[in-house]
Amino acid sequence: MDHFLYRDGILHAEDVPLSQIAAAVGTPFYCYSTATFTRHFRLFDEALEGMPHLVCYAMKANSNQAILTLMANLGAGVDVVSGGEYARARAAGFEGDKIVFSGVGKTRDEMRTALAGGIRQFNLESEPEMRVLDQVARAMGVVAPVTVRVNPDVDAKTHEKIATGKSENKFGIPIAKAREVYAEIATLEGLRVVGIDVHIGSQLTDLEPYRLAYRKVAELTDVLRADGHAIERLDLGGGLGIPYERSNDAPPLPVEYGAMVREELGHLNAEIEIEPGRLIAGNSGVLVTEVIYLKEGEGRDFLIVDAAMNDLIRPSMYAAHHDIVSVVEPAAGADPATYDVVGPVCESGDTFAKQRVMAQSGPGDLIAFRSAGAYGAVMASEYNSRPLVPEVLVSGDQFAVIRPRPSFDEMINRDRVPEWL
Ligand code: LLP
Numbered sequence: 001m002d003h004f005l006y007r008d009g010i011l012h013a014e015d016v017p018l019s020q021i022a023a024a025v026g027t028p029f030y031c032y033s034t035a036t037f038t039r040h041f042r043l044f045d046e047a048l049e050g051m052p053h054l055v056c057y058a059m060k061a062n063s064n065q066a067i068l069t070l071m072a073n074l075g076a077g078v079d080v081v082s083g084g085e086y087a088r089a090r091a092a093g094f095e096g097d098k099i100v101f102s103g104v105g106k107t108r109d110e111m112r113t114a115l116a117g118g119i120r121q122f123n124l125e126s127e128p129e130m131r132v133l134d135q136v137a138r139a140m141g142v143v144a145p146v147t148v149r150v151n152p153d154v155d156a157k158t159h160e161k162i163a164t165g166k167s168e169n170k171f172g173i174p175i176a177k178a179r180e181v182y183a184e185i186a187t188l189e190g191l192r193v194v195g196i197d198v199h200i201g202s203q204l205t206d207l208e209p210y211r212l213a214y215r216k217v218a219e220l221t222d223v224l225r226a227d228g229h230a231i232e233r234l235d236l237g238g239g240l241g242i243p244y245e246r247s248n249d250a251p252p253l254p255v256e257y258g259a260m261v262r263e264e265l266g267h268l269n270a271e272i273e274i275e276p277g278r279l280i281a282g283n284s285g286v287l288v289t290e291v292i293y294l295k296e297g298e299g300r301d302f303l304i305v306d307a308a309m310n311d312l313i314r315p316s317m318y319a320a321h322h323d324i325v326s327v328v329e330p331a332a333g334a335d336p337a338t339y340d341v342v343g344p345v346c347e348s349g350d351t352f353a354k355q356r357v358m359a360q361s362g363p364g365d366l367i368a369f370r371s372a373g374a375y376g377a378v379m380a381s382e383y384n385s386r387p388l389v390p391e392v393l394v395s396g397d398q399f400a401v402i403r404p405r406p407s408f409d410e411m412i413n414r415d416r417v418p419e420w421l
Contacts, residue, residue: 001036001039002036004368009328013033013399014034014035014397015394018286018366019328025390028305028311030372030376030390031392031394032062032392033393033395036283036284037280037373038070038074042074043279044254044279044280046258047257047258049258050262051271053271054076055077056077056098057076057077057276058276058277059277060081061278062284063085064391064393066393072092073093077273078100079238080101081101086101090117096117100119100275101114101122102123103123104125112136115144121146121194121195122144123197124149130185135190137190145194146192146193146194147233148172148173150173150196150197150216150217151169154166154209156200156204156209157204157205157206157209158239158241164200164202172198178220179224182229193229193231196221196224196233196235198213199236203278204240210236211260214236214264215264218268221270232271233273234268236274242278242371242374243371244320244321254279277374278375287307287312288327288366288368289366290367291305291361291362291366292305294362300355301337302340302342304342305341305342305343307352309343310381311376311389313381314376316349317379324356325358326358326365326367326368327368328365336359337361338356338357339353340356377389377403390403
C-alpha cells in the first residue's frame with residue numbers, strides 16, 4: 001500500500017495534490033511520501049520481530065539526504081557501496097555501528113574512511129579485497145569487522161542485469177570455497193569475522209530462490225561455527241520485489257519473507273541483517289511529468305512528455321514497466337487510449353512505454369510514472385543537458401523541495417574551460 005491516491009478527482013501524495021506541487025516547482029519532478037517510506041521500513045522491522053535484527057536500508061535505491069535522515073530517525077541501519085554513500089550516511093546521522101559496507105571494488109581510501117569514521121562491518125567479496133583490508137586495518141592499528149559475501153549459485157529468476165547470485169556473476173566468493181577463506185581470515189590480524197553475507201539479486205518475486213540460498217547459509221553457519229569462527233550475524237541482502245503493475249499478482253510481502261527467514265535461520269541464534277532498498281523506496285515515489293505534444297504517427301500515437309530517459313532510465317535500461325496514470329482522475333467510463341509514451345531525448349530508446357493502454361491525454365496534462373522512488377532520481381543524468389529534476393518530499397499536508405532543480409547556469413558552471421582555449 002502507498003499514499004498516492006485520488007482525492008476529489010486529483011492524484012494526491014498523502015494530503016497534497018500533485019497538481020499543487022507541479023504549479024510550485026514545475027515539471028518534471030520526483031515526489032516522495034514520508035508515510036509510505038515509514039510504512040515500508042516498519043513492515044520489514046515488524047516482519048523480523050522476535051529475532052535480533054537490523055534493517056539496513058540499501059541507500060543506492062534513493063540516497064537523498066532527506067530520505068536518509070528519515071531512515072536514520074526511524075532507527076534503520078544502512079547499506080553503503082561507495083565512499084560517497086558512506087559520507088552521505090554519516091552526514092544524515094547514521095552512527096558507524098549502523099553502517100554496512102558492501103560492493104566488489106572497495107578502494108583503500110574507502111576502507112580507511114570507513115575504519116576511521118566507524119563501521120558495523122565490511123562485506124568482503126574477494127580474497128584480494130580481504131588481504132588489502134587486512135593491510136589497511138593493521139596500518140591504522142585497528143581491527144576491521146567482516147563478513148564474507150558468499151555466492152550460493154542460485155537462480156534468482158529476475159532480470160539478468162540485476163541477478164547476482166549465480167556463479168557466473170561477479171559477486172561474492174563461491175560458497176564451496178568459503179571454509180578456506182574463513183580459515184585464512186582467522187590468520188589475519190587486521191580482520192575479525194562477525195558473520196556471513198549473501199545477496200542474490202533484486203526485484204525477486206518468489207521466495208524459493210531466497211529459501212535455497214538461506215538454507216545453504218544455514219548449513220555453512222554450522223560448518224564455520226564448528227571450525228571455530230564467530231558467526232554472530234547473518235546479512236541476508238535485499239532484493240524483495242515490488243508490484244510494478246497493479247494488475248499483476250503481487251510479489252511476497254515482507255511478513256511472508258520474515259516468516260521464511262525465521263523458518264530457515266531462526267534456530268541459529270544469529271542477528272539477522274537485511275538490506276532492502278526497492279521495497280522501501282520504490283512505491284514511495286512517483287515521477288510527475290507534463291505532456292508536451294500528442295503526435296499522431298503512422299499506426300501509433302506518441303505521447304511526448306517533458307520527462308526523459310535521463311530522468312528515469314529503468315524502462316530503457318531494463319525494459320522495466322512503470323504504471324502511468326493521469327494526475328486528473330479519468331471520468332468513470334471514459335474510453336482509454338493507446339500511446340507510445342516517449343521523452344524528448346534524441347534516441348529511440350527514450351521510450352517509457354510502447355502501446356500502453358491508458359487514460360486519454362493531451363498537451364498540458366500532468367501524468368505520473370508510479371513506482372519511481374527507487375532507482376529513479378539516483379540513476380538520473382543530465383544527458384542532452386537536461387538539468388536533474390527536483391525531488392519533493394511530502395508529509396501529511398506539507399511538502400518540501402529536498403533537491404532543487406539546478407538552473408542552466410549552475411549546470412554550465414560546473415564545467416571549467418581552460419584558459420589556453
Ligand atoms: N544489497 C546489495 C548488496 C545489493 O547489491 C542491492 C542491490 C541491494 C542490497 C538492494 O536490493 P533491492 O532491495 O533494492 O532490490 N538499478 C536496478 C537495481 C539494481 C540493484 C543493485 N543491487 C533497477 O533499477 O532495477
